[in-house]
Amino acid sequence: MRPHFALLLAVLFLVSCNQKSTEKQQFKHTNDLINESSPYLLQHAHNPVDWKAYNPESLAKAKAENKLIIISVGYSACHWCHVMEEESFENDSVAKIMNDNFISIKVDREERPDIDQIYMNAVQLMTGKGGWPLNCIALPDGRPIFGGTYFTRQEWMKMLTELSTLYKKDPQKVISYADKLIEGIKKSDLIQLNTDAIDFKSSDLNSAVKNWKEIMDIQNGGLVGDSKFPMPKALHFLLRYSFQNKDKNLQKYVDNTLLNMANRGLYDPIGGGFYRYTVDAKWHVPHFEKMLYDNAQLVSLYSDAYLVNKNETYKKTVEETLAFVEKELMAENGAFYSSLDADSKNKSGKLEEGAYYSWEKKELQNILQTDFALFQDYYNINETDAWESNKYVLFKTMSDIDFAKKHNITITELNAKINNWKQILLQQRQKRSRPHLDNKTLTSWNALMIKGYTAAYRSFKNPHYKEMALKNAAFLLDNQLQKDGSLFHSYKDGKSSITGFSEDYANVVDAFIALYQITLDEKWLTKAKQLTDYSINHFLDKKTNMIYFTSNNSKDLITRKMEIRDDAIPGSNSVFAQNLFLLGHYYSNATYSKIAKQMLHNVVSDAVKYPTEHYNWLNLMLNYTGNYYEVAVSGKDAFSKINTLQIYYLPNILIAGATKESSLPIMESRFIPNETYIYVCVEGACKLPETDVKKAVSKLQ
Numbered sequence: 001m002r003p004h005f006a007l008l009l010a011v012l013f014l015v016s017c018n019q020k021s022t023e024k025q026q027f028k029h030t031n032d033l034i035n036e037s038s039p040y041l042l043q044h045a046h047n048p049v050d051w052k053a054y055n056p057e058s059l060a061k062a063k064a065e066n067k068l069i070i071i072s073v074g075y076s077a078c079h080w081c082h083v084m085e086e087e088s089f090e091n092d093s094v095a096k097i098m099n100d101n102f103i104s105i106k107v108d109r110e111e112r113p114d115i116d117q118i119y120m121n122a123v124q125l126m127t128g129k130g131g132w133p134l135n136c137i138a139l140p141d142g143r144p145i146f147g148g149t150y151f152t153r154q155e156w157m158k159m160l161t162e163l164s165t166l167y168k169k170d171p172q173k174v175i176s177y178a179d180k181l182i183e184g185i186k187k188s189d190l191i192q193l194n195t196d197a198i199d200f201k202s203s204d205l206n207s208a209v210k211n212w213k214e215i216m217d218i219q220n221g222g223l224v225g226d227s228k229f230p231m232p233k234a235l236h237f238l239l240r241y242s243f244q245n246k247d248k249n250l251q252k253y254v255d256n257t258l259l260n261m262a263n264r265g266l267y268d269p270i271g272g273g274f275y276r277y278t279v280d281a282k283w284h285v286p287h288f289e290k291m292l293y294d295n296a297q298l299v300s301l302y303s304d305a306y307l308v309n310k311n312e313t314y315k316k317t318v319e320e321t322l323a324f325v326e327k328e329l330m331a332e333n334g335a336f337y338s339s340l341d342a343d344s345k346n347k348s349g350k351l352e353e354g355a356y357y358s359w360e361k362k363e364l365q366n367i368l369q370t371d372f373a374l375f376q377d378y379y380n381i382n383e384t385d386a387w388e389s390n391k392y393v394l395f396k397t398m399s400d401i402d403f404a405k406k407h408n409i410t411i412t413e414l415n416a417k418i419n420n421w422k423q424i425l426l427q428q429r430q431k432r433s434r435p436h437l438d439n440k441t442l443t444s445w446n447a448l449m450i451k452g453y454t455a456a457y458r459s460f461k462n463p464h465y466k467e468m469a470l471k472n473a474a475f476l477l478d479n480q481l482q483k484d485g486s487l488f489h490s491y492k493d494g495k496s497s498i499t500g501f502s503e504d505y506a507n508v509v510d511a512f513i514a515l516y517q518i519t520l521d522e523k524w525l526t527k528a529k530q531l532t533d534y535s536i537n538h539f540l541d542k543k544t545n546m547i548y549f550t551s552n553n554s555k556d557l558i559t560r561k562m563e564i565r566d567d568a569i570p571g572s573n574s575v576f577a578q579n580l581f582l583l584g585h586y587y588s589n590a591t592y593s594k595i596a597k598q599m600l601h602n603v604v605s606d607a608v609k610y611p612t613e614h615y616n617w618l619n620l621m622l623n624y625t626g627n628y629y630e631v632a633v634s635g636k637d638a639f640s641k642i643n644t645l646q647i648y649y650l651p652n653i654l655i656a657g658a659t660k661e662s663s664l665p666i667m668e669s670r671f672i673p674n675e676t677y678i679y680v681c682v683e684g685a686c687k688l689p690e691t692d693v694k695k696a697v698s699k700l701q
Contacts, residue, residue, distance in 0.1 A: 037492040038108040039438045040076040048095035051106045054115055056556055062103040062140040068167055073107040073116050073134040076438035077289035077339040079353050080150045081133040087153045101164040111490050114550050117561045123147035125184050137163055142558045143178040189562050193544045194601045200624040208611040208618055220282055221257025229277040232297035233570050234615040240651040262317045263396040270425045272324030274298050284395050285387050288342035288354045292329055293445045293569055295321050299452035303459040307649035318456050334471035335441040336449050345433035356435050358391040367428055441491040443480045447507035454514040458646045485534045502547050505535045506575035513582055520657045545598040547576050570616035578620050585654050588665040627682055629700055633657040635676025644693045
């Protein structure tokens, strides 16, 4: 416990109370959120709480009335956010306390990650943990003084009453605490410029992986613990590291993790697509929300993993996941929606987590009839693997080959059975009440989906995947890119909104570079460079060469934060550094290259100590600690040769290509009419050009 928090936390210590408040709203109340576009905010538009959106008017009202602010952050697919709404925010007695004493502001964390970052940081400093729903109490000027995640109704009412009383009786004590807390927030992600000589070492990478191995769950995959998160880009790094360092045990661990994620409860075998995480250590029982960003990154991961060992399960997983995304999360204009809720209405008409996806044994027996016995063994419908309320999550623990042998049937016969089961159960499931769709479009997450499609195209050469990537990229250019070169963050119902964050710029640049690599259309590199230059001008901290999460044009925030650590999605700084590394090579731009190196240099010490929080930085570090190849293909057959080149898993290369003379620095003076040459270079030093792809690949391995 930090000493300067002790006094206030002691005052605010929450105890259970006997008070009961069972009143529910008796009429349809409408608050200011009815004017918002976010599905999450609209879900709260008829609460009796006088919710407001986070905007200058709401903040000015708090100052004018000298009221504390409640900043309540969540997102549409958040199960416990819905629970707290039902228990507290729909209750008239709770609403009266909030309305009389506070200005209550609702925030969609996906729409406003900048606000979420600040107040999540505050709660983590105060309590040592965080999550959603996130509920923070702040002074009228927005500085936080108290916070937590989920509160029961009794806890919430007691805490609000005590805080309101304290602020009215002794405001100076609360203000003094806020002063100390805001200093902690500003210092929490402070990055110092590392002025030591830059020397990235393989030994440091090896130490990072050694530290990582101590918390790996070798049996089940993922990390040790009571729950399992997929962490796709972290596994991407381990896949690459194990391949380049010929670490067979680590490769086996990655494969085991990928197979368990695809075969067990994290994956939906009926409708395709991955859930957010599982609440157990065996990847069995999921938290049923489906997020675009998870599925996008997992498509990229499984596509690359397929190149390593050609495992058909990986290919099938990619195909089914992309089919799910297009069916459930894609708009006609090429935009991708954000998520599907974990909750849906059960047979009784009440919201229940997993109601859409789980099955009762009798239900399955009635649907599948004589096929049930085989199905039961395949998906572990037994007492040991029951979930709750006699319901089951389909959960596969045996390979198809072993299962077919056990039941004395051919793989062809088994595949026919599986496909038939899927069709029958999908038709049955579609009769149920569907989970709520969060139909806002986020620029950064759409960029991740473009990356997923480009990776799938590279691995499987399905032209549809390229078409989908280009369609979404065209949507971003038409709707999210402004005339001044800036990006919008969100889009819904034909309207773009909210100034873009560094995550939008970093991920769109990353996606456009990937598009160039499968199309050879230099338009995408040009756009990537323009967005990078805009980012440098508006997000870069020139003292450290790191980037802020918010633009220098942003207002109404109590501080500017930096996203340094990698989480479920890589942090914008690590993605930005990788973009600069690549663009530095494409454009022979020494400034880009210098900034990328300095950014990595600033965090390398933390990356070695805490590798699971810096996995994308470690991936960048691999570029500096071994040979990194520029592969330039110039000539009339550049497309076909690059397509052939991309069937190999070659994570340490940058691909450039042109079918005609090009002014791109990496391609200059390489074009020879009627010939196609493959140039393999390291730091500008090139080997003799090749015409045969296999010979070129041998120089890379």
